[in-house]
Amino acid sequence: MLNEEVHVNEVLKKYPSATREDLLDILHDIQESDPHHYLSDAALSDVAAHLGMDLADIKGTASFYSMFSFSPRGKHVIRICDSPPCQLLGATTILQKLIDVLGIAVGETTSDGLFTLETASCLGVCGVAPAMMIDQETYGNLTPTRIAEIIEQIRREDEAS
Ligand code: FES
Structure with missing residues (x-):
């Protein structure tokens, strides 16, 4: 399994019955645990599947917040x-x-x-x-x-x- 999937899965495990209200917390946790402090397309897809939400909906919501990055960042x-x-x-x-x-x-x-x-x-x-x-x-x-x-x-x- 890829490292990236491991850290995303670890975060999602903390939200077993997550709803849309948990979205920002989940995205925040995933970004924090990523070694490059960003939200990859793969991570966003995993979140969409976990919450049963549309990927475009998740991307649209996340892109509204400047604290989220969609490209790799420094340590x-x-x-x-x-x-x-x-x-x-x-x-x-x-x-x-x-x-x-x-x-x-x-x-x-x-x-x-x-x-x-x-x-x-x-x-x-x-x-x-x-x-x-x-x-x-x-x-x-x-x-x-x-x-x-x-x-x-x-x-x-x-x-x-
Ligand atoms: S204006 Fe509030 S911390 Fe800079």
């Missing part, structure tokens, strides 16, 4: 907030620093496959703007210096693991 997904409160407190400078440090544009993945850079709307932590998330961890009160340190630290941890 770590950086999502920097570009909503006005963060913008007012320097999100543009922070984003530029990320672009410089990573050497990629928004929507791209580093050549080593380690980071994908994305923007997001409000992450719900405006009190510590400007903010970003890397995977499930939130980082606030960002400065260009902190950005360089955070990326460097993740790179070091990854090399060590």
Whole structure:
């Protein structure tokens, strides 16, 4: 069995009598458990079969949410907030620093496959703007210096693991 099918099946097992209301939770879990943090066509087909829903319906619903990706992403997904409160407190400078440090544009993945850079709307932590998330961890009160340190630290941890 393909690795991909294994992780999708593991998620679907957690929702034995799933209904349409569980769709977003299921898609979220599948994306999280995928090594490339995305929803493949095969995974979406499996979800459609599991829920007894139309594949086009599932794709249409999923594509409505910016948190879902339909192409493979890096090991770590950086999502920097570009909503006005963060913008007012320097999100543009922070984003530029990320672009410089990573050497990629928004929507791209580093050549080593380690980071994908994305923007997001409000992450719900405006009190510590400007903010970003890397995977499930939130980082606030960002400065260009902190950005360089955070990326460097993740790179070091990854090399060590
Ligand atoms: S506006 Fe950036 S976290 Fe809310």
